[in-house]
Amino acid sequence: MTNIPAATGLRPIVSIRDVHKSFGSFKAVDGVSLDVASGEVVCIIGASGSGKTTLLRCINQLVQIDRGAIWVDGELAGFRIDGDKLYHLPETEIARQRLATGMVFQRFNLFPHLTALENIIEGPIQVRGRSKREAVEEAHALLKRVGLAEKANSYPANLSGGQQQRVAIARALAMKPKVMLFDEPTSALDPELVGEVLAVMRELAASGMTMIVVTHELGFAREVADRVVFMDHGAIVETGPASQVLGAPTEARTSAFIAAVLA
Amino acid sequence: MSQSAASTAALPDISGHSIVAERYWGRWIAVAAILVVLAALARAFAVGQIEWAFVGQFLTARAILEGLANTIMMTIGAMSLGIILGVVTAIMRMSPNPVLKSVAMGYAWLFRGTPVILQLLLWFNLALIFPTIGIPGIWSARTVDVMTPAVAALLGLGINQGAYTSEVVRAGMLSVDVGQYEAAKSIGMTRLKALRRIVFPQAMRVIIPPLGNETIGMVKLTSLASIIQFSEILHNAQNIYYANSRVIELLIVAAIWYLAVVSILTPLQMLLERHYGRGAGVGR
Ligand SMILES: Nc1ncnc2c1ncn2[C@@H]1O[C@H](COP(=O)(O)OP(=O)(O)OP(=O)(O)O)[C@@H](O)[C@H]1O
Numbered sequence: 001m002t003n004i005p006a007a008t009g010l011r012p013i014v015s016i017r018d019v020h021k022s023f024g025s026f027k028a029v030d031g032v033s034l035d036v037a038s039g040e041v042v043c044i045i046g047a048s049g050s051g052k053t054t055l056l057r058c059i060n061q062l063v064q065i066d067r068g069a070i071w072v073d074g075e076l077a078g079f080r081i082d083g084d085k086l087y088h089l090p091e092t093e094i095a096r097q098r099l100a101t102g103m104v105f106q107r108f109n110l111f112p113h114l115t116a117l118e119n120i121i122e123g124p125i126q127v128r129g130r131s132k133r134e135a136v137e138e139a140h141a142l143l144k145r146v147g148l149a150e151k152a153n154s155y156p157a158n159l160s161g162g163q164q165q166r167v168a169i170a171r172a173l174a175m176k177p178k179v180m181l182f183d184e185p186t187s188a189l190d191p192e193l194v195g196e197v198l199a200v201m202r203e204l205a206a207s208g209m210t211m212i213v214v215t216h217e218l219g220f221a222r223e224v225a226d227r228v229v230f231m232d233h234g235a236i237v238e239t240g241p242a243s244q245v246l247g248a249p250t251e252a253r254t255s256a257f258i259a260a261v262l263a
Numbered sequence: 264m265s266q267s268a269a270s271t272a273a274l275p276d277i278s279g280h281s282i283v284a285e286r287y288w289g290r291w292i293a294v295a296a297i298l299v300v301l302a303a304l305a306r307a308f309a310v311g312q313i314e315w316a317f318v319g320q321f322l323t324a325r326a327i328l329e330g331l332a333n334t335i336m337m338t339i340g341a342m343s344l345g346i347i348l349g350v351v352t353a354i355m356r357m358s359p360n361p362v363l364k365s366v367a368m369g370y371a372w373l374f375r376g377t378p379v380i381l382q383l384l385l386w387f388n389l390a391l392i393f394p395t396i397g398i399p400g401i402w403s404a405r406t407v408d409v410m411t412p413a414v415a416a417l418l419g420l421g422i423n424q425g426a427y428t429s430e431v432v433r434a435g436m437l438s439v440d441v442g443q444y445e446a447a448k449s450i451g452m453t454r455l456k457a458l459r460r461i462v463f464p465q466a467m468r469v470i471i472p473p474l475g476n477e478t479i480g481m482v483k484l485t486s487l488a489s490i491i492q493f494s495e496i497l498h499n500a501q502n503i504y505y506a507n508s509r510v511i512e513l514l515i516v517a518a519i520w521y522l523a524v525v526s527i528l529t530p531l532q533m534l535l536e537r538h539y540g541r542g543a544g545v546g547r
């Protein structure tokens with residue numbers, strides 16, 4: 001497969017093998033295979049409706065795949081292998097598997113009844129079973145990391161979009177995921193707030209976090225991504241280093257899309 | 264330019280004028296009309312055949328106070344049972360499991376489809392079809408001993424309430440954005456934990472106003488249990504007037520107590536609403 005990163009030589013932490021997902025008769029994801037190495041930053045670009053969000057949601061099992069396989073951190077997502085049979089995992093096991101991935105949503109999805117700090121400690125305390133003292137300590141460190149140390153006690157309604165998204169990133173990081181998934185994290189933001197979120201993501205990438213980022217920010221992809229994946233109609237059309245896919249695409253559909261975004 | 268200057272010059276200078284307060288003639292007329300009606304009503308009750316001394320005397324009669332306590336306890340008991348059943352039923356109804364879903368829908372259909380007075384009579388007369396109840400080999404009892412008026416009233420009112428409460432709870436759950444379920448799942452929560460920690464605290468804002476309504480309704484609905492001899496306040500008031508014929512006086516006593524209980528519930532509801540409104544903008 002050309003999708004497997006050749007240069008890095010690191011073991012893949014996410015392996016997607018011929019994944020299919022339909023909604024009714026509509027094929028949202030149509031035979032996608034992709035490997036993401038540990039520490040790699042992969043940006044997924046593509047037109048609206050090309051299946052980018054659906055692919056991310058398959059990885060953390062918010063969507064059940066119809067066919068194929070997804071491996072995350074060495075575990076087959078959603079199934080137990082026994083002999084030559086696959087058994088559906090119970091809900092508790094799926095919830096445990098989801099801990100390997102952190103998800104950042106387009107519309108933030110912070111818990112509005114909890115403060116920024118409470119949003120971040122909710123998972124560590126309720127799911128990971130950490131002590132409140134430890135969780136709070138780590139949450140303060142995370143808030144500092146995303147530049148919101150002084151907003152710990154603010155409710156989401158009193159934060160700007162950019163601040164909410166940074167809290168959402170901190171909330172995902174608090175679960176100590178192996179991979180971070182971002183679904184257009186800046187596309188619901190006013191233009192002047194995009195930069196502060198991208199800055200946090202840039203820092204995260206530099207720290208060695210494995211990231212799969214669906215984005216329309218080609219500048220960010222060019223600068224931060226190890227690889228760029230272009231999707232169209234549920235399938236991967238082209239993948240390669242950012243400079244190649246964005247700078248000298250080999251597929252006509254890719255260059256047409258890039259031209260349209262830059263226009 | 265010159266034209267606008269000219270028209271400004273033509274306008275009178277009103278900077279020294281004071282504003283005369285508005286006169287709300289309509290409101291004064293309405294107040295006067297209401298006062299007249301109230302005065303007429305007060306006079307009618309004052310000259311009517313009501314012995315107000317009896318009202319005062321029976322307001323704190325032992326049987327009345329016992330009835331009041333039973334009314335309050337039955338309201339708390341039936342609402343608690345109703346809320347527990349309602350929450351469980353709503354969760355079942357919203358679950359992906361078709362069996363649980365059908366059971367929940369069947370329950371709501373059965374108990375919302377029959378009059379509560381009929382359900383009360385059925386529970387109270389359960390002994391006619393099941394002379395003994397229990398778990399075979401472990402425990403059993405005569406139904407008439409178990410199905411006292413209080414137990415029959417609790418089951419009848421509580422189970423009926425659960426069918427209605429389930430719809431109130433379901434509406435609350437539907438009011439929470441699906442993104443909240445997804446965010447909860449993404450941090451590793453199971454469905455039930457997500458419901459308990461994330462969805463219900465937000466759904467409460469939608470659930471509490473109609474539930475407050477239902478609680479107020481329940482205070483008064485307990486009076487239906489008087490037909491199965493449950494000694495709530497109306498039942499006891501009736502027993503007294505069967506003996507002394509002071510019908511209106513005792514009904515007024517009962518009415519005063521119902522009003523008092525309901526008046527206490529309203530500020531309680533406001534406190535709850537304030538608690539669950541945290542994080543939402545003020546005044547919502
Ligand atoms: N739950 C669903 N039910 C039915 N159709 C769905 C569902 N989720 C996604 N789709 C459809 O699948 C297709 C791919 O959707 P997806 O959200 O993955 O696209 P996308 O590439 O993320 O687009 P965008 O850039 O607009 O976010 C769309 O046509 C969408 O309408």
Ligand SMILES: [Mg+2]
Pocket residue numbers: 052053054183184
């Ligand atoms: Mg999308």
